[in-house]
Structure formats: structure tokens, C-alpha cells
Amino acid sequence: MKKFLDDDFLLTNETARTLFHDYASKMPIIDYHCHIIPQEIAENRKxxxxxxxxxxxxxxxxxxxxxxxxxxxxxxxxxxxxxxxxxxxxxxxxxxxxxxxxxxxxxxxxxxxxxxxxxxxxxxxxxxxxxxxxxxxxxxSVRGLIKQSNVRAIATTDDPIDSLEWHQKLKDDPTFDVKVVPAWRPDKAMNINKPDFAEYMQKLAKVSDISIQTVEDVRTALAKRMEFFDSMGCRASDHGVDYLMYNPATEEELNAILKKGLNGQALTQDEIEKYKYAILLFVGRKYAKLGWVMELHYGALRSVNDRMFERVGPDSGFDCIATYCCADGAAKFLNELNNTGELPKTIIYPLNPTDNAMVGALIGCFQGTEAEGKLQQGSAWWFNDTKTGMIEQMTSLANLGVLGTFAGMLTDSRSFLSYTRHEYFRRILCNLIGTWVENGEYPDDIEYLGKMVQDISFNNTNRYFGFHV
Known part of the structure; x- marks a missing residue:
């Protein structure tokens, strides 16, 4: 019987142990998507x-x-x-x-x-x-935890109207050499169906110094904020969408839909989709110009417990997996961007694990010369970042694509102790590859395999996002 959580935890064969201890464990961490608060880093909270x-x-x-x-x-x-x-x-x-x-x-x-x-x-x-x-x-302290975790770069999650003042303080602080950059999360500007949409658009108008009356005004306001985020080192966007869609509309239709949203009028599902699609298409094109990565998280049913939502609010553990089917919409959305040469590097994270193969097949249709693995299937997310979920996601990706170009793990966490999730991921990765090798499914080339797990652990992410750390 193995001892609980020993040095070879989750490593069931000699190849896996060599790959982890001699290669993966030594690599630094880039946490390219998380929900930690930059103020706590800037103030070095204890x-x-x-x-x-x-x-x-x-x-x-x-x-x-x-x-x-x-x-x-x-x-x-x-x-x-x-x-x-x-x-x-x-x-x-x-x-x-x-x-x-x-x-x-x-x-x-x-x-x-x-x-x-x-x-x-x-x-x-x-x-x-x-x-x-x-x-x-x-x-x-917060900075001490980050440093001892061997973290080189962190991308927080930030709203377009954020002043990014704490990121500026970190940029100006020579005593902390970990790169901390914002990541763009424009969900509130897209969620025209939410009750606080009109109030939010007033805030966006104010911070952008633009009167928002038309969809073109929304585009202009968002573009100004994206330029600001880019100047602050932003390398990626992140979207939490219900599902990926394709629902084009005329500008006249879009302006009428926006007017209803700003006036708090009820919208049909078709109208909601048309507005969201128009904004997502616009920002996707802008990301390509800026060289940002577009991250698309989809497939969550959020705040399904009304009583607990009223008591503790959103993001409190009352979300679950949805069963949206959006292969057709996702393919047409990516294709529209690709047709004009404006498809950015993109990572797609399905929350429903039954979509692993669909996403793995889809990304293979739109690869390009801009990066190895220009389109990525994101690491096992949320309800899937379990041992089983990670194995299934990486196995599916390997079956249908190229695992060696995978951008690897992120914490998606609010805790400064969550960097051990990278260790957890790396152990599972090394054991998966080690098992294939020991089963005779891949050559026993430790030097090449060692470089591969180092790439998946750190190097691919560093190159893909352009962190240069």
C-alpha cells in the first residue's frame, strides 16, 4: 500500500516519476486566468x-x-x-x-x-x-506566497470600466518582479438581458467619455477601453457565455435591440442572441488586431438556487453544468472571423465534458501560422478539474489534436494557496504520458518527453500569451 500523498503521489510508473521529478516539477508557473484581487497583491495583504x-x-x-x-x-x-x-x-x-x-x-x-x-x-x-x-x-504575505510558489506571471480578471489603479501601482513598484497584468472580461457589456445592463452602460459611457445611443457607440467605447487595457499589459480576454452562437443582424435591428435594453424593456431570446453575437464578433476582431488571446468559457447554469442567491449572491457555489449544444454556432462564429483574417488565438473551455470531442474536433478546423496550437481546447475547467476530468480532457485532446502544443493549467481561483493545482495537474499529465510510454504506445525518449511536459507546464503558455517571463 502506498503512503498517502507521498513524493510519488499519482505517479504510478517509473517514466511518470522521472518526467515529474526531473522535468515538470522544476518549471515556474504562469497563472493566465484567475480571480484573485490585484489590490491584495499591491498592498501585500497578510x-x-x-x-x-x-x-x-x-x-x-x-x-x-x-x-x-x-x-x-x-x-x-x-x-x-x-x-x-x-x-x-x-x-x-x-x-x-x-x-x-x-x-x-x-x-x-x-x-x-x-x-x-x-x-x-x-x-x-x-x-x-x-x-x-x-x-x-x-x-x-500575499507576495510571499506568490514568490515561494515560483509564479512568474498572473493575469487577473477585470471589467472594462475598471481603472486598473492597482495594476498601475504594481507596474510602478520595483520591489515585486512577478508580472501582474489585467485580463479583459466584458460580460456586463454583453449581457443585455440582465437587469443592471442599463446602469452598467451608463458607467461604460462615463469612463469612455462617450454617449452610448447606438451599437456603434458601444463598439467605440469598448475599443477605447481595450486600448487602455492593452497599454497596461493585457494579453487576453475572457468571456463567460452561456453558449457560442451565430445570429447576425442588421445595424438597424441592433440599434432597436439596444434601445430596448437601455430602456429596461423585455427582449426575446433572438434579440438577446443578436446583440451578444454582434458585440462578440466586434471584440474578437479587435483582439486579433491587438494580438490578444480570446478565452471562451461556456456551458454553465448560474445561480440556479433562488433562495440562496438572495441570501449570498452570485459565484457562491450554486451553479451547475448546462447541456447547451452549440457546435454549429461555434463553428460559424469562428468561420466568420476567419473569413476576414481576423480570428485571434482562441481557447475554448466547455464546462460539459461531453463536449470535449466536439471542441477538440472544432479547433482542428481553424489552426494557423500565428502560433502552435492557435486554437486551443482549454484545460479541464471548474467541475472538471478533477483527476478524472483532467485525464479525460487531455486524452480527448491528444486523440483529436496535438497535446504537445497544449497551453496547460490555470488556477481559475480566488485563493493565493491554489498554485498547488499546477502540481496536481503536472502529476496527472506526467502519469498519463508515462502510462502511454510504458504501454509501448510512444517511444521511451525521456529527453524529448521531458521537454514536452516542460512546454505544457510553462513554455507553451509563455509563448502563446507573449508574457516573455
Whole structure:
């Protein structure tokens, strides 16, 4: 029997162990999509206790606790202490066998806090005291955690109306040499069906110094903000869309739809699609001019629990996987950009794993000379960044495309302890490749394979996004 989480965790053969220990583990990290707050990096925040850095904003852990029947006050509420919330997590964690949260939690305890035991109800007090003491050390501030994780670059997720003042402070700070850049997330400018759309467009108009009356005004405002983001080092956009669509419309139609949206009038699904498609097509063309990567995350049903949405708001763990079928819309959207030579480097992340093969086949239709793997299937995302989900995503990509050009892993996280997810990914990657080699499905060329896993771990991402770190 293997020891829990030993040095060869998830590495089941000699080739895998060599690839991980001698090659992948040594590579730095580029976190090209995350939700951490740049202000906390700029101010070099220190956390008072492990609950703040571990459970604050982490809906993965919240879902584990909720599944054990724990009252919301002991998860996200203000009536319980951080110590009480930590205790409940510790009590629930042992039940989460097979859940990556169990692995991530213990990887974080080992790598950042030097704790080799297991977290449960009985050890909670020991772990609480150990972690809180450790968090007071100089190297455990936000910047310290980033540096000890060997992170070279971070792309946050930022709204077009953001001033990017904290990114500017980081650019001006010579004491921190990790590149922190914004990533463009224009969802609010596209979500014409949302109740706060009109209010948001007023803010976009103000920050862009443009009166927004027509769709062309929207395009002009967004273009001005994209130029600003580009000047601040932005290398990528990110879109959270329900599904990828193709629904072209005339400018007259679009202006009529926008007018209804600005006036808070009800819109049909056809009208919503036409507006969203027009804006996505425009920004896609702009990304190509700027040399940005277009990231498309699709397939989530968001905030499906009305009662809990009213209580705790969005992005709190009440989302699930949708079953949208959008192969036709996605293909026609990419084709329209490609027809005019304005298809940017693009990463598509399907949330429904049944779409892995569809996306893997689709990206092969639009590759180009601008980059190896110009079109990418994104790493296993959200509900799929499990051991099984990562294996399925990489196996599908390898079956239908070229795994060696894969841009690799990201945290998609709000936690500064989540960089161990890169280690988790790299171990799974090396074991997958090692298994193929030891089964006689690929030559035992360790030097070439070592370079391949280093590329997938870091080098491909560095080249693809143009971080130059």
C-alpha cells in the first residue's frame, strides 16, 4: 500500500516519476486566468488566520461543507467565527473521498505550512494553530506566497470600466518582479438581458467619455477601453457565455435591440442572441488586431438556487453544468472571423465534458501560422478539474489534436494557496504520458518527453500569451 500523498503521489510508473521529478516539477508557473484581487497583491495583504486565506470566496470548499448538511451561517454567514467555520470544514473534509478538494487541501498544508498529517475534526485545533502561526511569518504575505510558489506571471480578471489603479501601482513598484497584468472580461457589456445592463452602460459611457445611443457607440467605447487595457499589459480576454452562437443582424435591428435594453424593456431570446453575437464578433476582431488571446468559457447554469442567491449572491457555489449544444454556432462564429483574417488565438473551455470531442474536433478546423496550437481546447475547467476530468480532457485532446502544443493549467481561483493545482495537474499529465510510454504506445525518449511536459507546464503558455517571463 502506498503512503498517502507521498513524493510519488499519482505517479504510478517509473517514466511518470522521472518526467515529474526531473522535468515538470522544476518549471515556474504562469497563472493566465484567475480571480484573485490585484489590490491584495499591491498592498501585500497578510491574513489573520487560515479561514481567511482558505475559505473566503472558495465555493469548492463551501459546496463540500453544504453537502454535509451544515447551516449556511457556519459557511458564509456573519454570525459564526472564523474558528467555527474552519472546524466545520475540518469535520466535513474526510467525507470528501475522491473529491479534488481533499487532495488540494492536503497539498496546500504540506507545501505552505509543512504539515504532513491529515485534517479532520480531531486535528483541527492543531492545524488551526500551526497555520495561523505560520501565516504571521514574513514569507506568508500575499507576495510571499506568490514568490515561494515560483509564479512568474498572473493575469487577473477585470471589467472594462475598471481603472486598473492597482495594476498601475504594481507596474510602478520595483520591489515585486512577478508580472501582474489585467485580463479583459466584458460580460456586463454583453449581457443585455440582465437587469443592471442599463446602469452598467451608463458607467461604460462615463469612463469612455462617450454617449452610448447606438451599437456603434458601444463598439467605440469598448475599443477605447481595450486600448487602455492593452497599454497596461493585457494579453487576453475572457468571456463567460452561456453558449457560442451565430445570429447576425442588421445595424438597424441592433440599434432597436439596444434601445430596448437601455430602456429596461423585455427582449426575446433572438434579440438577446443578436446583440451578444454582434458585440462578440466586434471584440474578437479587435483582439486579433491587438494580438490578444480570446478565452471562451461556456456551458454553465448560474445561480440556479433562488433562495440562496438572495441570501449570498452570485459565484457562491450554486451553479451547475448546462447541456447547451452549440457546435454549429461555434463553428460559424469562428468561420466568420476567419473569413476576414481576423480570428485571434482562441481557447475554448466547455464546462460539459461531453463536449470535449466536439471542441477538440472544432479547433482542428481553424489552426494557423500565428502560433502552435492557435486554437486551443482549454484545460479541464471548474467541475472538471478533477483527476478524472483532467485525464479525460487531455486524452480527448491528444486523440483529436496535438497535446504537445497544449497551453496547460490555470488556477481559475480566488485563493493565493491554489498554485498547488499546477502540481496536481503536472502529476496527472506526467502519469498519463508515462502510462502511454510504458504501454509501448510512444517511444521511451525521456529527453524529448521531458521537454514536452516542460512546454505544457510553462513554455507553451509563455509563448502563446507573449508574457516573455
Amino acid at each position: 491574513f489573520d488566520n487560515i479561514t481567511q486565506v482558505w475559505l473566503g470566496g472558495d465555493h469548492y470548499k463551501w459546496r463540500v461543507i453544504r453537502s454535509c448538511g451544515v447551516d449556511e451561517d457556519l459557511i458564509t454567514g456573519n454570525k459564526s467565527s472564523d474558528r467555527e467555520k474552519f472546524q466545520k470544514f475540518a469535520e466535513c473534509l474526510p467525507k470528501a473521498i475522491g473529491n479534488p478538494v481533499y487532495h488540494w487541501t492536503h497539498l496546500e498544508l504540506r507545501r505552505y505550512f509543512g504539515y504532513d498529517g491529515v485534517l479532520n475534526a480531531d486535528t483541527a485545533e492543531e492545524v488551526w494553530n500551526l497555520c495561523n502561526k505560520k501565516l504571521q511569518e514574513d514569507g506568508m
